[in-house]
Amino acid sequence: MYSQEISKKFQRRKDLTVEIRIRIAYIVLYAFHWGDITRLSHKYNVSRQFIYELCEDFSKFNQFYFGDKQNTDNQNDKICSLKFILANRMEGRCSIPSISLLGQRFGLQHYSVGYISETLSDAGHKIGNNLNTSNLDCFTFQICDDEIFAAQKPILLTVDPISMLILNIELAENRKHDTWINHWQHIIKQGITFEKIIKDEGTGMNLAIKKMDEMSNVEVQSDTFHGVSHKLGLWVTRLETSAYKAIENEYDREELFYHSKTEATQNKREAEYNEAFLKTLKKIELYENFKFLYHCLLECLQVFDNKGKLKDYQKVIADFDQALEYIKTLKNNSISKEIESIEKCKKDLFCFLKSAKSIVYKLSQTIDNKPLKLLCLAWQYHKNMIKAKNAKRKNKLKKMEEKILQHAKELINKDFDAIKEDTYDNLNHIIQSSAAVENINSLLRPYLNSCKNQVTQEFLNLFMFYHNHHRFTSGERKGKTPMEIATGIPQQKDWLDLLIEKISVN
Known part of the structure; x- marks a missing residue:
């Protein structure tokens, strides 16, 4: 007898008739005023969750029996709200309370902090942290790996330094070798292989490389x-x-x-x-x-x-x-x-010289020795200029690059711009440091600051998708997306439309 009473957890309340249930759902859905949900929960002694579920069931009933127009309108409103929330969070880098205020100002139907937070979490959960396209199957990447910290929790990050494509970003409990192994296995399962890894001297990362069979033939470059x-x-x-x-x-x-x-x-x-x-x-x-x-x-x-x-x-x-x-x-x-x-x-530390040797040899097959040396030297000045923090030094290096390029142009003459661009693109594959991770860190940090470092994996999923599919607005990659650079396939749609599509599919 006792066990039967324990197993019986819920009982349908007879005092909540069908008419009362319909009245509750109607008030919330079609005659809502601020505070109604709290008032109704107290009046009928029910939980707020009960009212939400009742409204959801009532909405499904109406949509099933009373045509598609209302359903379509509601769906369009939801998509517009979702776009508004995602655009302000990712492009505007707004905090959730700020998005709530903007939603109220621009007449969003649902603009509470709780609703916005749940919407973002749901979107991040649905898209996951897999790459968005099968076009990367069988691709081989050089990868940069490091950790970013938020509230003393490590965020493991793997980036392709050439395209700046994030291959995986993961909120982890620790930096031990098995955590890094699982992090890389997640990428490998998507059909991606590694050619070279650029990293610091983290103990967990070093042990993970030794223990993974897939890393046995991967060249290791210590971050200079x-x-x-x-x-x-x-x-x-x-x-x-x-x-x-x-x-x-x-x-x-x-x-x-x-x-x-x-x-x-x-x-x-x-x-x-x-x-x-x-x-x-x-x-x-x-x-x-x-x-x-x-x-x-x-x-x-x-x-x-x-x-x-x-x-x-x-x-x-x-x-x-x-x-x-x-x-x-x-x-x-x-x-x-x-x-x-x-x-x-x-x-x-000097594995980059071996990579440079093969790249220079490849370029020497199409470019004469003297102009090639000039282009290589100009590229080196260009890279040093990018890294320089002092304005005077930066200007000096820029002038040196321009001067050497002028000498190279006199020797090459025909198709100089195309040859110079191709040479720079090839030499950019000489990677010496995991600066790409620091770059991502600088992009991610404002978001972490806006949420006081209370980051979730769902948000990191959104950040990864946004970063991989948004267009760079400045620098050498201006006008292109990381996914475009990595695959060589033009991206026809905006990142927001691609994200909505993926959320809808899932």
Whole structure:
């Protein structure tokens, strides 16, 4: 008897007659005023969920028995509302409360925060994080991998650095090797293979590569920025600051010495000044030596020399090793620890030179040696210009590129623009860092800020779809979508129409 009572969870209430149920649904659907749902739930002692389900059943009944026109109108209204919400969230980067205010201003039928949040979540769930087309089947990509953090939770990201196509973006619990394996397997199951992976020295990622059979033939390129610049670049500023502080302290000691009155005080302050003077010399010497050697390391990471000739792999490794050894002689413990970590990943830092060799050889089959070297050097100036943060340096590099291109044009003459574009496109396949992930991070971050880092996988699905199908508005990819660049197939429809279609299908 007891077990039967437990299993009986619900009982139809006899006091809620058919007439009352119809009246509740009618009021909510056709005579709605703000607060009616709360009032009705209290009046009839029912839950809000009960009223929502009742209205849904009543709507389906009406649509079935009373023709298609109302159904069509409602459907069109829903599509317009959905487009409004998606466009403001993705293109406008509006927060959900802001979309709610805009919806109210422009007369949207449903504009509550809860409705908008549920709509976005539902859309993200329906489209998933699979790529939108079968055109990528059997495609091979170079991939950049890294993590982005939101509220201390990692977002795993895999990007094609050539097209900027997001292959997978995933909210994860951790960065362990099995999480990365599942992340890559999701891409591989869609018929996509990897040619090369550019990554930092994350432990989980390294272990995942070793354990995956599909990664056994994939070339591994350590991120040169994280491998060298990120570790040592800050030390240039730190040592410079330290040197200036030592100079300032030396001037203070000197001034105190000149203001000394007694002989004993003068002797004491003279000794202090001499000590400060020697310390300043050491700090300046450390700064200048380290800065020179650091730039020697950066020079090793350049693909071509100052004449446009591809650098020799063995010579670059030897120069790099020598610069590291000289830095060790500076005897700064903190810097020496960074050098040790660089030496661990050194073997994967220069794989880009092997890729460059095959690309230059391919180009040499159609372009003469001298103009090819000029084009390669111009491309290198162009890449350095893009990375430069200082406006003066950026302008200088741009002028150098233009000057060299002018020399190349005099040698090529015919079809110069087409040859230059083709050469740049080929050389752009030389990838040295996972800067593509940082680029995506900068695009994603405003959305994360607007939702206070309370991100869901459903939103990441929407972001991935929007990014892969929206057109770039500036830069070298202007006017194209990542999917177009990756597949070579023109995208006829706007991202919003494609998204609505996919949601409707699912």
